[in-house]
Amino acid sequence: MGAVRFARPTAKYDDVLVFYRDVLGLPVLAQWRGHHGYDGVVIGLPDTSVHMELLQHGDPPLIPERHPENQLVLYLRGPEAVAVAARRLAEHGHSPVPAANPYWPERGAVLFEDPDGWLVVLAPWVFGEQSPPAG
Incomplete structure (x- = not known):
């Protein structure tokens, strides 16, 4: 592929x-x-x-109903990278949101909603290169 x-x-x-x-x-x-x-x-x-x-x-566009497990996970290179991205989001008026699945916050990830309300997870490790932090 x-x-x-x-x-x-x-x-x-x-x-x-x-x-x-x-x-x-x-x-x-x-x-x-x-x-x-x-x-x-x-x-x-x-x-x-x-x-x-x-x-x-379309007008208006038809959008499927959101679900807490519809997520875009961005695996960043460490907690510092997550902090930088989270700070940048906060500077633009976005606040962290709670996770339905405790897996993410237990491992240091922070969740935000994009403007459509879909979840973006900022995870502090690179999947496949590093093990997730202990939860």
């Missing part, structure tokens, strides 16, 4: 783009407006091997 992309709809395209691109600092790999009625952006997670496509279509 060369790459993986997942896509999800958004009702707040501009706000979600700012959240992932400007606040979290993830790269935009592609972006379009009005392509057959779709606005979209492809965000690198963190590069071209894994990416997230965010789409807005």
